[in-house]
Amino acid sequence: xxxxxxxxxxxxxxxxxxxxxxxxxxxxxxxxxxxxxxxxxxxxxxxxxxxxxxxxxxxxxxxxxxxxxxxxxxxxxxxxxxxxxxxxxxx
Amino acid sequence: xxxxxxxxxxxxxxxxxxxxxxxxxxxxxxxxxxxxxxxxxxxxxxxxxxxxxxxxxxxxxxxxxxxxxxxxxxxxxxxxxxxxxxxxxxxxxxxxxxxxxxxxxxxxxxxxxxxxxxxxxxxxxxxxxxxxxxxxxxxxxxxxxxxxxxxxxxxxxxxxxxxxxxxxxxxxxxxxxxxxxxxxxxxxxxxxxxxxxxxxxxxxxxxxxxxxxxxxxxxxxxxxxxxxxxxxxxxxxxxxxxxxxxxxxxxxxxxxxxxxxxxxxxxxxxxxxxxxxxxxxxxxxxxxxxxxxxxxxxxxxxxxxxxxxxxxxxxxxxxxxxxxxxxxxxxxxxxxxxxxxxxxxxxxxxxxxxxxxxxxxxxxxxxxxxxxxxxxxxxxxxxxxxxxxxxxxxxxxxxxxxxxxxxxxxxxxxxxxxxxxxxxxxxxxxxxxxxxxxxxxxxxxxxxxxxxxxxxxxxxxxxxxxxxxxxxxxxxxxxxxxxxxxxxxxxxxxxxxxxx
Numbered sequence: 001x002x003x004x005x006x007x008x009x010x011x012x013x014x015x016x017x018x019x020x021x022x023x024x025x026x027x028x029x030x031x032x033x034x035x036x037x038x039x040x041x042x043x044x045x046x047x048x049x050x051x052x053x054x055x056x057x058x059x060x061x062x063x064x065x066x067x068x069x070x071x072x073x074x075x076x077x078x079x080x081x082x083x084x085x086x087x088x089x090x091x
Numbered sequence: 092x093x094x095x096x097x098x099x100x101x102x103x104x105x106x107x108x109x110x111x112x113x114x115x116x117x118x119x120x121x122x123x124x125x126x127x128x129x130x131x132x133x134x135x136x137x138x139x140x141x142x143x144x145x146x147x148x149x150x151x152x153x154x155x156x157x158x159x160x161x162x163x164x165x166x167x168x169x170x171x172x173x174x175x176x177x178x179x180x181x182x183x184x185x186x187x188x189x190x191x192x193x194x195x196x197x198x199x200x201x202x203x204x205x206x207x208x209x210x211x212x213x214x215x216x217x218x219x220x221x222x223x224x225x226x227x228x229x230x231x232x233x234x235x236x237x238x239x240x241x242x243x244x245x246x247x248x249x250x251x252x253x254x255x256x257x258x259x260x261x262x263x264x265x266x267x268x269x270x271x272x273x274x275x276x277x278x279x280x281x282x283x284x285x286x287x288x289x290x291x292x293x294x295x296x297x298x299x300x301x302x303x304x305x306x307x308x309x310x311x312x313x314x315x316x317x318x319x320x321x322x323x324x325x326x327x328x329x330x331x332x333x334x335x336x337x338x339x340x341x342x343x344x345x346x347x348x349x350x351x352x353x354x355x356x357x358x359x360x361x362x363x364x365x366x367x368x369x370x371x372x373x374x375x376x377x378x379x380x381x382x383x384x385x386x387x388x389x390x391x392x393x394x395x396x397x398x399x400x401x402x403x404x405x406x407x408x409x410x411x412x413x414x415x416x417x418x419x420x421x422x423x424x425x426x427x428x429x430x431x432x433x434x435x436x437x438x439x440x441x442x443x444x445x446x447x448x449x450x451x452x453x454x455x456x457x458x459x460x461x462x463x464x465x466x467x468x469x470x471x472x473x474x475x476x477x478x479x480x481x482x483x484x485x486x487x488x489x490x491x492x493x494x495x496x497x498x499x500x501x502x503x504x505x506x507x508x509x510x511x512x513x514x515x516x517x518x519x520x521x522x523x524x525x526x527x528x529x530x531x532x533x534x535x536x537x538x539x540x541x542x543x544x545x546x547x548x549x550x551x552x553x554x555x556x557x558x559x560x561x562x563x564x565x566x567x568x569x570x571x572x573x574x575x576x577x578x579x580x581x582x583x584x585x586x587x588x589x590x591x
Binding site: 028029030031032035036045046047050051060061062063064068072076080083084 | 150173195217240242263265285286307308328329351352370372373416439446447448537538539541542545546548549551552
């Protein structure tokens with residue numbers, strides 16, 4: 001299991017190349033609604049990291065971070081991308 | 092008679108703080124929270140808790156449950172999310188479960204749940220399911236079903252037996268079609284299908300009484316919207332819609348429509364005049380139609396990131412419009428005049444960027460004392476006196492257990508908030524007393540106050556405070572609404588002063 005520091009360094013968005021720590025910092029420094037704030041992190045209109053970013057955004061608003069949960073949803077996304085890759089190979 | 096089994100179980104439960112010390116018999120226990128203890132197993136004697144109704148075992152490391160759990164015939168609510176189950180225990184069949192959460196395990200097969208006939212709420216999200224077609228029979232009682240973040244490709248057979256279902260979440264799967272069997276979802280109110288590969292939606296879908304539909308991030312290229320008489324919210328973001336049309340009979344009560352990043356070249360306006368929230372952000376739209384004025388109830392309009400140059404004068408007739416996002420468009424002077432007349436409370440064009448929330452520095456204290464003058468001008472209980480306010484802030488600054496935050500823009504303090512540590516006998520611990528929240532007039536309605544409160548709340552969590560609290564002037568309506576919107580609850584207490 002990763003510790004808090006390792007989780008903060010994890011990459012949450014590949015498009016914007018942002019870490020969890022950077023995403024938290026961006027969300028804490030904006031009052032924009034999620035859809036707008038998300039673009040500050042991703043710098044794109046894609047949705048690949050939305051699930052993880054929604055969690056981080058909600059935690060930022062709430063003021064308390066569950067780092068295990070953040071690591072879990074990032075891992076989930078990686079699993080999904082891996083599975084998507086396998087599916088495409090099958091095709 | 093001494094009950095050895097109960098005594099051991101009570102000791103075990105005690106170490107996790109799961110029961111009150113006043114509990115003397117296993118029959119008294121109806122609810123247990125054993126979440127987040129990294130448990131690898133549950134004592135076999137658990138089955139003596141025969142009156143247990145709700146059991147939370149989430150966020151542990153469990154992969155099995157003790158066989159004796161089958162004795163818990165009253166158990167109706169079981170939370171097993173974020174554990175390590177690869178297989179659902181058969182003993183679940185003996186319970187009368189109404190709500191089951193097994194999200195975040197490693198389940199590839201949930202077929203035994205078909206025999207849990209009383210299940211109403213089921214969350215199987217974030218597992219390894221590839222197939223769920225034959226799990227449930229027609230006589231099921233399911234009302235809420237969450238199958239998101241699995242590996243499902245086909246839900247056709249499943250939909251045939253969900254006649255009572257009200258809420259369905261199948262987001263983040265690999266579903267490419269919403270088939271004809273969707274017509275069986277006669278009670279459906281909400282469907283969440285974002286992040287799939289949806290290319291085709293059967294005509295039967297448009298006959299449903301569904302109220303909330305989310306189809307974000309699919310592969311829809313052509314959509315003819317019609318019917319859906321009860322629809323109130325529709326989200327179509329991130330579909331490359333080469334063709335989008337709406338019939339006159341489409342969703343007469345639609346309140347929210349979002350088509351962000353759909354590659355659209357023009358506005359497609361829905362017939363519903365009840366529309367309150369409309370989003371066509373990040374498309375390729377170049378003109379705003381005059382007809383937009385007919386949405387007199389519109390509160391939020393988001394058309395940022397298009398190619399819009401001009402705006403019709405009639406847009407100024409949208410009297411209820413509160414929020415307008417229109418940045419990222421090559422607007423001309425006329426369009427800017429229309430926005431000025433419209434004067435929405437929140438507009439991204441008026442927002443200032445680069446405002447930071449920071450810990451106050453000593454050199455900020457004078458600016459902060461001046462800011463307090465703005466606050467005390469509203470609060471009739473206090474007098475504006477720069478020297479007193481400066482002296483007070485200086486004491487706070489050097490006081491251990493105090494936090495002073497400022498909002499800074501272009502090297503000027505434009506907002507502030509303070510917190511002092513108090514001891515609460517009610518909480519038996521430290522709490523935080525918030526005071527002096529003030530934002531300069533020209534920086535209001537930009538979320539600066541929210542950011543100050545959020546940051547201070549994060550600090551309070553970090554310090555382990557049990558509560559944050561504040562006093563607000565009962566005549567300061569804006570402040571009262573602001574705090575309520577941010578989740579602070581009004582108490583029955585009043586504040587009394589006695590000057591010394």
